[in-house]
Amino acid sequence: MGNIKEKIINKTAVLGVIGLGYVGLPLAVEKAKAGFKTIGFDVKESKVEMVNNGENYIGDVVNEDLKEIVVSGYLSATTDFAKVAGADCVCICVPTPLDKHQQPDISYVESSARSILPYMHKDMMIILESTTYPGTTQELLKPILEESGLECGIDFYLAFSPERVDPGNIAYKTKNTPKVVGGVTENCTEVAALLYENILNAPIHRVSSPSVAEMEKILENIYRNVNIGLVNELAVLCNKMGIDIWEVIEAAKTKPYGFQAFYPGPGLGGHCIPLDPYYLSWKAREFGFHTSMIESSMMVNDRMPEYCAERASKILNRYKKPLNGSKILLLGIAYKKDIADYRESASLRVFRELEKEGAILKYHDPYVPQFNDRGVIYTGEKVLSKExxxxxxxxxxxxxxxxxDYAYVQRHAKMIFDTKNATKDVEIKENIELL
Known part of the structure; x- marks a missing residue:
């Protein structure tokens, strides 16, 4: 037991990160910057080559930081999982998507555990960071890893510590975001907490089990899902009533307690908030429980891209133009402002809805010059010109x-449908309609 703790404290522990995406690469960079020799593992050769060349592909990673730690030898990447044998602590940061039936696909997590299994050794620490349903760490990972003949909590340590990544957030990055840790045993929790205490500049909150930590992460995202669902539903109602929902929210924000502002939009995007509720509702069925409020909010949010397409059609109708054949320019494909990530983007779903109805579509997104939607490549307009x-x-x-420049857009556009209140500071609003 003391060996792994000593290695962490004196920073001789070798750390591994499986999955070098939006979560894994920033975590690997922070580990290396903290003075630990770190090995990144990924099945994609292209990512591995870029890391080893010091070439950054994640917005929240500082290019110079990556180059420096690669050149100094603190960070390297590989597709060879046999090198897990040389790691003392391994974090799993792989995707947890939904399958075509909207059920959890934890095959990447299971595959990662199977990749680690042949190279398990005494005093090894395994931490799952991928968002998943409560019970995954103990019900899936623990039995697989114990096939090694080692006993969890005695011979090796296993914990869940949910990733908290908010792409584009200027104030909070991996380094300074508080971390939650829940181990299978108390020893597991302490080792995992010690590791993060030596990497991050943020509080480490210990919980009693991996299931608590797994549920905590689901709660974070469902909290947002439900509240956004509420405000989206009110936005639809306010439109029918002739009330500006954005003005309503601004007024409600003046209350100094008991209210947190959430905003409507064309739907939910990103890899977490739209997907995570499905993990819980799927697991809840095992207990004969129906997550009615959560599922209702999911239905509201899932309907918003279609609703936005309908609103666009109504705006065009007022000018005696059918949606079919009309020229529509979408401003934005990324799922949130000032980032290049368009995973599960509601903007993309609005694009599909309009395209399905025969609109002639173009788009402009300074962060997403090109995107691939189910095998079809779309290229954006580079310049938002007057013409x-x-x-x-x-x-x-x-x-x-x-x-x-939304004032520039307002001056030259015939009509604008603003689903994000991006034009709130534009003075002339006669050709602007808000969601």
Missing amino acids: LLEETDLVVITTDHSNI
């Missing part, structure tokens, strides 16, 4: 990037 805006029948703002 482009004037020839467009309707501009639909689906992502509120801060580096777009």
